Amino acid sequence: AEARGAVMNAATDYERTSYFVRCLSADAPAMLDVALSLVFAPDHPPEEMEREKGVVLQEIGEAADQPDDLVFELAQAASWAGHPLGLPVLGTEKTLKRVTRDDLIGFASDSYSPRRTVVSIAGGYDRAAIERVARRWLEKRSPSSTPTSLAPAASVSGVRAAARDLEQLHLVLARTAPSATSDDRFAARIFAEVFGGGMASRLFQDVRESRGLAYTIDASCDQYSDAGRISVYAGCDPKDAAEVARITSDIWAALAADGPTEAELARARAIAAAQFAMAAEAPAARAGSAAYELLTFDKLIDVEDVLAQINAVTAADVRRIGAAALAGPAVAAAVGPKTGLGAAEAFVSGA
8 A cells, every 4th residue: 555655544433443545546446455455354463463462552551641631531431431432442451461363353243244334435536446346345244233332321420530740730521412413412512612612712711811720721522422521621730720620610500501692602603614614625534524424324414404503503502501411410530630639529529
């Protein structure tokens, strides 16, 4: 692949694994063939497996050394404790060591079945040639009887903290949100945008601009096929962590009670619409979005439909999302000096 100037990579998140190829259009059928051979007919020599385990072990260590990565992993574990969604994508040293070649072959046989696999192409290519390659690999594979998912875990309150000798405290404060398949998915994203999505957001203006309590503070909405979470991330002085958590709770409550202003709502809808529309212009993003849509919704989503749904979100919708989140459990994670870790517990307890 590299000899043809192609770029290949793979990535795993909590619900999907993707194999990515970018190449010249004339090479697309051959590069797809290479990619699908890695997915469906890997060799997995034992000596290479052991070498790769060492690489992944280093990756696990690197993630643990990055406090802004670790705090989100702790928040994930607290949000869905005891459920696969709460487990680290990279695994642990213990689970990594016991993985065998048969495990990988069996996983691929169960998981990479035709109904659970999407081949998504965007850019310039010979459609007939691409289809021939895809069909050659997919049509001979038998369907899998393995369940595609487990029931979502019940949402519970939780706190995870790790003491580290750092200058800053890294803090994640979170509550439940609608899933990616919910009719309220765009309202939840609009809520996160008004709450902490940029320099004009309430969190940024209050916590950073007005009070100077944090260099970084923002909100995001993580949505999976059957679960969701609105999270606030802040990096602050440990002595200011409790105040940051208190202000976050106050702003959340105010937004849930009164909703956004018309100006805030217009700004958030414009940002969401622009981000979606601009992402649809890049071939790599188009291919990734199409695969995500088919795996999540079992259909392709029209850009105009999405833009219409974004623009249909009202202030009442945003207020309702905030109120529903406040009525549910709270989750917090913190990484940093011990003096600041109590902020996570205070957020969850409402103290």
